[in-house]
Amino acid sequence: MDYLFFLSLFLLLTLSAAHRKAPPVAAVKSVTQEIQQACAATRFPQQCQTSLSQYPKLPPNPSSLQFIQAAVAIYSENLATAQSMVKSLLDNAGGSRNLTMAASTCVEVLDNSNHRTSLASDALPQGKIKDARAWLGAALAYQYDCWSGLKYANESAAVGKAMAFIDSLESLSSNALNMVFSLDAFGNDTASWKPPVTERDGFWGTIASGDSGPVGGVPPNLKPDVTVCKNGADGCYKTIQEAVNAAPDNGDGKKRFVILIKEGVYKETVRIPLAKRNVVFLGDGIGKTVITGDANVGLQAMTTYNSATVAVLGDGFMAKDLTIENTAGPDAHQAVAFRSDSDLSVIENCEFLGNQDTLYAHSLRQFYKSCRIEGNVDFIFGNSAAVFQDCLVLVRPRQLHPEKGENNAITAHGRTDPSQPTGFVFQNCVINGTEEYLALYHSNPKVHKNYLGRPWKEYSRTIFVNSELAVILTPQGWMPWSGDFALKTLYYGEFGNKGPGSDLSQRVSWSSKIPQDHILAYSVQNFIQGNDWIPSSSSATPSS
Ligand SMILES: *[C@@H]1O[C@H](CO)[C@@H](O)[C@H](O)[C@H]1NC(C)=O
Ligand SMILES: *[C@@H]1O[C@H](CO)[C@@H](O)[C@H](O)[C@H]1NC(C)=O
Ligand SMILES: *[C@@H]1O[C@H](CO)[C@@H](O)[C@H](O)[C@H]1NC(C)=O
Numbered sequence: 001m002d003y004l005f006f007l008s009l010f011l012l013l014t015l016s017a018a019h020r021k022a023p024p025v026a027a028v029k030s031v032t033q034e035i036q037q038a039c040a041a042t043r044f045p046q047q048c049q050t051s052l053s054q055y056p057k058l059p060p061n062p063s064s065l066q067f068i069q070a071a072v073a074i075y076s077e078n079l080a081t082a083q084s085m086v087k088s089l090l091d092n093a094g095g096s097r098n099l100t101m102a103a104s105t106c107v108e109v110l111d112n113s114n115h116r117t118s119l120a121s122d123a124l125p126q127g128k129i130k131d132a133r134a135w136l137g138a139a140l141a142y143q144y145d146c147w148s149g150l151k152y153a154n155e156s157a158a159v160g161k162a163m164a165f166i167d168s169l170e171s172l173s174s175n176a177l178n179m180v181f182s183l184d185a186f187g188n189d190t191a192s193w194k195p196p197v198t199e200r201d202g203f204w205g206t207i208a209s210g211d212s213g214p215v216g217g218v219p220p221n222l223k224p225d226v227t228v229c230k231n232g233a234d235g236c237y238k239t240i241q242e243a244v245n246a247a248p249d250n251g252d253g254k255k256r257f258v259i260l261i262k263e264g265v266y267k268e269t270v271r272i273p274l275a276k277r278n279v280v281f282l283g284d285g286i287g288k289t290v291i292t293g294d295a296n297v298g299l300q301a302m303t304t305y306n307s308a309t310v311a312v313l314g315d316g317f318m319a320k321d322l323t324i325e326n327t328a329g330p331d332a333h334q335a336v337a338f339r340s341d342s343d344l345s346v347i348e349n350c351e352f353l354g355n356q357d358t359l360y361a362h363s364l365r366q367f368y369k370s371c372r373i374e375g376n377v378d379f380i381f382g383n384s385a386a387v388f389q390d391c392l393v394l395v396r397p398r399q400l401h402p403e404k405g406e407n408n409a410i411t412a413h414g415r416t417d418p419s420q421p422t423g424f425v426f427q428n429c430v431i432n433g434t435e436e437y438l439a440l441y442h443s444n445p446k447v448h449k450n451y452l453g454r455p456w457k458e459y460s461r462t463i464f465v466n467s468e469l470a471v472i473l474t475p476q477g478w479m480p481w482s483g484d485f486a487l488k489t490l491y492y493g494e495f496g497n498k499g500p501g502s503d504l505s506q507r508v509s510w511s512s513k514i515p516q517d518h519i520l521a522y523s524v525q526n527f528i529q530g531n532d533w534i535p536s537s538s539s540a541t542p543s544s
C-alpha cells in the first residue's frame with residue numbers, strides 16, 4: 001500500500017518534472033529553520049530568508065561559513081548587475097554633466113566594492129574575520145556612496161530604477177556583513193546569532209589584545225625609487241602624478257614604491273588608483289613640500305568626492321613630511337584636501353589644510369601619526385576606521401564675516417551600518433584653534449561654538465581619549481545633525497581627556513563616558529589591527 005503510494009507519487013513527480021521547461025529550483029526550496037537562524041543575524045531578515053532559500057548552491061546543513069559565502073555570492077551577482085546599470089547610465093548620460101559625474105563616480109566605487117568583496121571571499125575560509133569585516137564594510141559603504149551620488153542626478157526613469165536596485169543590493173550586502181559581525185562577535189554556532197549591536201547596547205566585544213598600542217609609523221631611511229622636483233632637473237619628474245604613474249600596477253604584496261617629493265609648491269590634482277599599492281610619498285617637511293588645489297562643490301558638476309587635491313585608492317599608502325591643502329577658501333563649502341580609501345595606510349607628520357571637509361578619511365583602516373589638521377565645518381569626515389595619534393587638530397576661521405560666529409563640528413563620521421567596524425579614534429591629540437581663530441574666539445567667546453563631532457550618518461562613532469581639549473570647545477561637546485537624527489544609534493565616547501574643554505558635566509545626554517574596562521577596544525591593535533601592519537617605531541628600529 002505504502003509502497004504503491006510512493007511509487008505513484010514518484011512517477012507523478014518525475015512525469016510532471018519532465019514536462020516542465022525549466023526545473024523550478026526556487027519553488028522547491030523552503031525557508032528552513034537553519035536559514036531562519038542564520039538570518040536572525042541580519043537587519044533585513046525577510047530579504048535574507050528569501051534570497052538564501054532561493055539560492056541553488058546553498059549546500060544541505062550549511063555551516064556558518066557556508067551561509068556567509070552564500071550571502072556574499074548572492075549580493076555579488078546583484079553587484080555585477082548594478083555595475084552594468086551604472087555603466088549604461090554613464091554611456092547614455094548625454095549632455096548631463098551632473099549625471100556624467102555621478103555615474104562615473106559610481107563606476108569607480110562599485111568597481112572598488114567588487115574588489116573588496118572578492119578579497120573578503122578569499123579571507124573568510126582562511127579565518128581572517130577582521131579583514132573580511134573591514135572589506136565587506138567598505139564594499140557596502142561604496143554601494144551607499146553610489147546611491148547617494150545618484151540622488152543629485154535623478155533625472156530619468158533609468159536613474160530612479162538603478163537607485164532602487166542599488167538600494168536593495170545594499171540590504172543584501174548588509175546581510176552578509178551582519179553575519180560576519182555575528183561570527184566575529186558570537187562565534188560560529190548560528191543559534192547564537194542576533195542582529196548587530198553597538199556600544200549603545202552595551203556591547204564592546206571581546207578584546208583580542210591587551211596591548212594598548214604600538215608606537216609605529218612610516219619606516220625611516222626608505223630609499224626613493226623616483227624623485228619629483230620643481231625644475232625637473234637630473235631625471236626627476238616635474239609632477240607628482242607622473243611619478244605615481246610610474247609605479248607598477250598590482251606589484252607584489254609588500255614591495256613599496258617610494259616617491260621623494262622635493263621642496264616646492266605643486267599645484268596639481270593627484271590620483272593614486274586601486275592597482276597602485278604601497279606607494280609612499282616622502283616630502284622635505286610640512287610647509288616645504290606642498291601639494292595644493294582648489295576644487296570645490298561650487299564648481300559646475302563638482303562633487304565632494306572628486307574635489308580632493310590628493311586622493312588614494314591603492315592599499316598600503318604612506319606619506320610623511322608634507323602638506324596637502326585645498327585653498328578654495330572659507331566660503332566655498334565642501335572642498336577636500338585629502339581623500340583616502342587606502343586600507344592599511346600610514347600617514348605621519350603630514351599637514352592637511354582646508355576649511356569645510358579638509359580630510360576625507362573615506363573607508364577602511366587608516367593610521368595618522370603626529371599630523372596637523374586644520375579646518376572648520378566637519379573637517380575630518382568619512383566612514384573609515386581611522387586612528388589619529390599625537391595629532392594637532394586646529395579650528396580655523398570660517399565665514400567671510402567670522403566675527404559673527406559659527407557652529408563648527410570637528411568630525412562628521414558617516415557609518416551607515418552598525419556592523420561596519422568603522423569609527424574615528426583620537427588618542428593623545430590636541431584640539432585647539434589656530435592663532436587667528438583663537439584671537440577671534442577670545443574677542444567674543446559667546447558666538448563661537450565648536451563641537452567634537454556630529455552624526456553624518458546613523459551609526460556615527462567617534463572617540464576621544466587622553467587628549468587635550470582647549471577652551472574653544474562648547475560644554476555640550478557634541479552637536480546634532482538634524483533634529484534627533486542618529487542620536488539613539490551613534491556612539492560618541494570620551495575618556496581621560498584634559499584641558500578646559502574636557503569637562504563632562506554639561507555634555508549632551510547622548511554622549512558617553514567610556515567605561516574604563518572597555519578603553520582597550522579603541523587601541524590601535526583592537527580597532528584597526530595595527531600591530532599586524534604598522535611598521536614598528538620609526539625612531540627605535542631604523543631599517544632600509
Ligand atoms: C546639477 O547639480 C547641482 C547641484 O546639485 C544643481 O544645483 C543643478 O541644478 C544640477 N543641474 C541640472 C542641470 O540638473
Ligand atoms: C528619482 O526620481 C523618480 C522620478 O522623479 C522618483 O519617483 C524617485 O522617488 C526618485 N528616487 C529617489 C531615491 O529620490
Ligand atoms: C566552530 O568553532 C569551533 C571552535 O572554534 C571549531 O572547533 C569548529 O570546527 C567550528 N565549526 C565550524 C562548523 O566551523
Ligand SMILES: *[C@@H]1O[C@H](CO)[C@@H](O)[C@H](O)[C@H]1NC(C)=O
Nearest residue numbers: 430432433468469470471499
Ligand atoms: C591652545 O593654544 C593656545 C595658544 O597657543 C595655548 O595657550 C593653549 O594652552 C592651547 N590649549 C591646549 C589645550 O593645548
